[in-house]
Amino acid sequence: MYESSRSITSSACPEWARRRNDRAEPAWELSWWPERLFTLEQAQAGMELAELCSSPEEPGARAEVLARELGTSVKHVMAVLHQRMMERGRP
Template sequence: MIYESSRSITSSTCPEWARRRADAGEPAWIVSWWPEVLLTCGQARDAMELAELCSGPVEPGARAEALAGELGTSVKHVMAVLHQRMMERGR
């Protein structure tokens, strides 16, 4: 489940997050697993949903492919980044 406020987006199923930069207009959102790209609020929410889909125990599926395509990335890339972040956290 995704939780949204005016400044952050978090997940109940994965440790990733999105935060709104206070010093910027749109796009102003930074996502923990993709910090080099500034996103709009809608894109940040999509990125969080994508992180949830790619963090679960089942194949991400068509919804994840669609979200990744809209964001200009791939499910394979997202899964690799999330795996690396998990290894860095010691899991």
């Protein structure tokens, strides 16, 4: 992952996180979960989770922990990421 004061990107997946303006925390938006704002730590966890769920291998126990911390499930994240991939025209 690549992190700056305004964004987090990945070389492992096309997802990103960005800080919305100069608002107080939570101020981070995840590309794959735009309905909610996150703290920096949650955005980092969300990006790690996106990387794990975008891998051709099983996401594993670490992904389960991260998903629980964010209040979602690995199954849900994988479904969202798959849908986003289809929308980008990548089956």
